[in-house]
Amino acid sequence: AFGSTxxxxxxxxxxxxxxxxxxxxxxxxxxxxxxNTYKKLTRSEKNTFINLLSNxxxxxxxxxxxSSNKIKRLLSHYIEFNxxxxx
Numbered sequence: 001a002f003g004s005t006x007x008x009x010x011x012x013x014x015x016x017x018x019x020x021x022x023x024x025x026x027x028x029x030x031x032x033x034x035x036n037t038y039k040k041l042t043r044s045e046k047n048t049f050i051n052l053l054s055n056x057x058x059x060x061x062x063x064x065x066x067s068s069n070k071i072k073r074l075l076s077h078y079i080e081f082n083x084x085x086x087x
Contacts, residue, residue: 015035058079063079
């Protein structure tokens with residue numbers, strides 16, 4: 001359930017919370033895109049991504065600060081999820 005390697009575990013833990021809790025529901029509407037994009041990150045991009053997530057809240061300004069399109073794409077999953085909770 002939590003991956004068979006540390007890297008798989010880390011990938012799961014870094015996903016948006018709703019993707020983890022409701023994996024089946026999000027399999028075709030976000031989680032698969034998130035996983036595929038995450039797997040394409042370089043080591044440096046992963047470090048940047050983890051640092052951004054360590055603030056525990058992703059805002060649009062975070063996306064604007066990042067130069068990597070892959071990280072921007074990943075962060076957008078957190079923004080969309082937060083919007084669906086607020087509205």
